[in-house]
Amino acid sequence: MTVELAIASLRQQHIVSGNHQESRYFDAIKALVAGRNAAEGTAERQKWQQAIDQIYQLVEDEILHNTAPPTKAISFGTSGWRGTLGKDLSVHTVAVVTAAILGMYQNAQDSEELRTALGVADFKEVQARGCVIGFDNRFGGSLLARAAVNVLQANGVQIYYAGEATTGALSASVLIHKAAFSINLTPSHNPLEYGGFKYNAADAGPAAPILTDTITNLARQYIQLDQIPMIPAELDLLQPVEASSKIIMEDALESWQQLIRAGSTQHGIEYDRLLKELAANDQVVVCIDAVHGASRLYLQRLLNNPPDERLILLRKTADPTFGGIAPEPSSANMQPALAALVARPEPLKIGAVIDPDGDRIRFTDGTIEISMNQFGAMAYHFLHEVKGKRGMVAKTVASSNLANGIAAQLGEKVFEPRVGFKEFKPVINKALVYFEESDGISIIGHTPEKDAFIGLILAIDMILTLKKPLGSYLAAIEEQFGHYYPDRDAVVVSLQGDSLLQALNQLSRYSPGSKVTVGEQSRTIASVIDIDGRKMIFEDGSWIMIRPSGTEPKVRFYVEGRTSDETALLVKTAKSMLAEIGLLP
16 A cells, blocks of 8 residues: 555544544544654655644644533643643633633632632732743644733733743743743643643642632633633734733743752752863763653753763654654653663763653663652752751652651651642752652752753762762662662553542552462551552552552552562552452453
């Protein structure tokens, strides 16, 4: 079959001419991307790309003109609202959600609890302090941003327009400009068909539940109305951003750099000195895979343009299809960075994968992979023992207990909340480090958002200060504080809502004192943490945790053994538990 016939067949299979609702644009795009990848290095690749571009034109038309409610009800979770581009996130629905945010601020005049969570006194303060707005590399980001900008402007809100930017940099912009809030159009690491809408209040961190619940409720009310509050009937939602002289064009990275310099006394990172050392030290090479995301625009400036031969940037082109990969820090996505570092002669190597909106990062030293389970603990040890800072560590309950072991020997406390970076709010600028196993981290004196850039700067500081690879530093820490071997996985489930929770409630049979078979051994559960799903801790400190995903129709499970063999057995045990309650065959 010729390329032309193959493309025509895919269009016929997935696209109903003139009918956005029935067309499955992203199924077509994924199949076309597979064809494009298979044709890499041939003249036929361009034909596949042209077909992809044509489908994206249809997606753009849907984004622009779909005024129907989203296919799934708007719901703000741990990281905002996510859905399919065009069918869920459109110019219309983004305008509605932006209006709901403004409606929340107006309603706050009657609620002290809301005002406290928002960090503003009244709507006039919101208008004056303004909103920082940006987006990641997703298709249609600038169109969706226009819709939000025009609603904000119509209501007299000052705009700081950052364009394509990372989550951590936008958070820094809120703090530097003392803005009232931010809007970030990103679904983070979700697949290519997703769009997303993140909202942060004046504290620049993930919004508290009272705020996300209020936005959800107002947006669901507004979406049903013919005339939506806060959106004038005559408003052109697609007026170009550049058409207004009142908009301040924001350099989010510059704000990020101001913030890290300002926080130096708290965290001990001397950013400018570090960059000079990086440029001068020919024993260091850095390889970063941006997976086509927003970080690709900033990495050279972030590191002050080090010599080209010692800063390797992978997947640095604009590609909303992400080359067909799942755009997240993962072992699979770490392979290109590992391969790039293998032949390098420098003894100090840093490899990293950063997700599309730059709020997650995973490392390698060219030999081993280092997930945030290990790196978060390393960062805590580094700030506490090398930088000489004192304070607790904060980690989500699903993260490795390596940090717990370090804190215990150092005589420091551990703050261990449920999954979600917003759960760290009580200890922001009290804990030295806050991190979660899903590759998110931030530190004292920095943003309350997870931020890949601060993780990268920490890694560079570690190897330059200690003059050893990241893997060697980790090995030294494990030798002193113990070995921990975490793992995680997820299963897709058909149950949702109350039905899923009822199934998971059956895990309550696993209580302290219960026996669990792990491999050929019977283990006793020593304690249970049930603040977020169920974490069952055995007498030797190994554990299994099971919880529902907050963003996808999945149940996630996490395990940690004290040997790698034990971890593999715990994974099997976790799957057996899920099978017992009917969530796995």
